[in-house]
Amino acid sequence: xxxxxxxxxxxxxxxxxxxxxxxxxxxxxxxxxxxxxxxxxxxxxxxxxxxxxxxxxxxxxxxxxxxxxxxxxxxxxxxxxxxxxxxxxxxxxxxxxxxxxxxxxxxxxxxxxxxxxxxxxxxxxxxxxxxxxxxxxx
Amino acid sequence: xxxxxxxxxxxxxxxxxxxxxxxxxxxxxxxxxxxxxxxxxxxxxxxxxxxxxxxxxxxxxxxxxxxxxxxxxxxxxxxxxxxxxxxxxxxxxxxxxxxxxxxxxxxxxxxxxxxxxxxxxxxxxxxxxxxxxxxxxxxxxxxxxxxxxxxxxxxxxxxxxxxxxxxxxxxxxxxxxxxxxxxxxxxxxxxxxxxxxxxxxxxxxxxxxxxxxxxxxxxxxxxxxxxxxxxxxxxxxxxxxxxxxxxxxxxxxxxxxxxxxxxxxxxxxxxxxxxxxxxxxxxxxxxxxxxxxxxxxxxxxxxxxxxxxxxxxxxxxxxxxxxxxxxxxxxxxxxxxxxxxxxxxxxxxxxxxxxxxxxxxxxxxxxxxxxxxxxxxxxxxxxxxxxxxxx
Numbered sequence: 141x142x143x144x145x146x147x148x149x150x151x152x153x154x155x156x157x158x159x160x161x162x163x164x165x166x167x168x169x170x171x172x173x174x175x176x177x178x179x180x181x182x183x184x185x186x187x188x189x190x191x192x193x194x195x196x197x198x199x200x201x202x203x204x205x206x207x208x209x210x211x212x213x214x215x216x217x218x219x220x221x222x223x224x225x226x227x228x229x230x231x232x233x234x235x236x237x238x239x240x241x242x243x244x245x246x247x248x249x250x251x252x253x254x255x256x257x258x259x260x261x262x263x264x265x266x267x268x269x270x271x272x273x274x275x276x277x278x
Numbered sequence: 279x280x281x282x283x284x285x286x287x288x289x290x291x292x293x294x295x296x297x298x299x300x301x302x303x304x305x306x307x308x309x310x311x312x313x314x315x316x317x318x319x320x321x322x323x324x325x326x327x328x329x330x331x332x333x334x335x336x337x338x339x340x341x342x343x344x345x346x347x348x349x350x351x352x353x354x355x356x357x358x359x360x361x362x363x364x365x366x367x368x369x370x371x372x373x374x375x376x377x378x379x380x381x382x383x384x385x386x387x388x389x390x391x392x393x394x395x396x397x398x399x400x401x402x403x404x405x406x407x408x409x410x411x412x413x414x415x416x417x418x419x420x421x422x423x424x425x426x427x428x429x430x431x432x433x434x435x436x437x438x439x440x441x442x443x444x445x446x447x448x449x450x451x452x453x454x455x456x457x458x459x460x461x462x463x464x465x466x467x468x469x470x471x472x473x474x475x476x477x478x479x480x481x482x483x484x485x486x487x488x489x490x491x492x493x494x495x496x497x498x499x500x501x502x503x504x505x506x507x508x509x510x511x512x513x514x515x516x517x518x519x520x521x522x523x524x525x526x527x528x529x530x531x532x533x534x535x536x537x538x539x540x541x542x543x544x545x546x547x548x549x550x551x552x553x554x555x556x557x558x559x560x561x562x563x564x565x566x567x568x569x570x571x572x573x574x575x576x577x578x579x580x581x582x583x584x585x586x587x588x589x590x591x592x593x594x595x596x597x598x599x600x601x602x603x604x605x606x607x608x609x610x611x612x613x614x615x616x617x618x619x620x621x622x623x624x625x626x627x628x629x630x631x632x633x634x635x636x637x638x639x640x641x642x643x644x645x646x647x648x649x650x651x652x653x654x655x656x657x658x659x660x661x662x663x664x665x666x667x668x669x
Contacts (some may be wrong), residue, residue: 149420183412212485240420
């Protein structure tokens, strides 16, 4: 029996964000960092939104952060999420500053709260795409 | 220099189709009903319209070029925006700006949408705007299962609740108040009374938002005709003057469905009261905020009402959930809002149903929902754009 193809929506890979997804596939959470003002930023783009420099470097982050907001989705807008409801979606504020939207794996929705400490995990959903998710550490 | 636009343009006519769910009529048919009704209201003919401002095009609505072809219009100014609510204010503002600049004499703002026939667009696989890389237009992240337009409002409300101690029971006041207004409005799709218990018993959609925190999904059309204030004075209906306006705010400190400073997306966390630059609509109109007799907003989700009140300083940061209690937003209250029932209970005509209600209020023809002595009304969204109408 062959495994069913991955039916959930996949991120759109662009020249701006490709290094992010390349990082995930290599098991690293890399974000754009401005070499001029030494700040990480998100979303990816060709210029630092703080100092407007184009000295862009992709740098590894700690992968650690805290939940800055969360929701629990109870309705399946896409059929492929039907078996997952209810499931969480969170925004995580990384230690380096930027906030990313993701899921927390293996967690009871009742313990979700703002400030919960989490770390990155890498979920290879297809041979070409690895998604960033988080697990609770605190 | 926002005074340049002050009292130069007016709404000369409004027209509505019926509102409902599962309507059989095409968007063109609904739009035609609204367009003809607006012309009749103003005492204008089709040939008087030389501009079009389309809030939502294909496939939810109808694109400008199809409308001009089908209705037989000959147009010299067009504006058309994204497929969701964000640009409602913008669509009316561009009509006013075009008239003020002489690029058109009379602009028809037409919104004709069939949400129920196109459900897949609202958070489903056909929602291209929701799948934009690094976040959809409402904060969606489809790869992670966050696809509904409610997503951004839910993420914001969760953090707002945790930050300020607001509760779902307090939020219920929004939906209950607008339902009370809808009960007085025969066009409204949802008119049955709602209690806090009803609100709390409604199913969770995207926690912390319940079904009754989310607007209706309906079909319908509205048309608003904008012309110069001089011309409007000579027309059939009592003109309603566009007194002032301010544009949409955008930047890293803005998240479409959150107040500034809340800490959503890339926002800085700060307790930030309404800033002078968010109050320029009052300077533009030459009035004080205290002169506003009623406030109208894009209530796609109930938290947006709280965030709008804080955006314009009616309530301080984190205070709106408490401030609205006790009927403050109801007819006869301190600041009546969305008096025809809004998107939450009248219909989702992308806000134009509420703009039409503002015009009726200022003409004194709102009937059961009339705000006594209404002379200055504000439209404003939580993302910061606004206009003020007066009679």
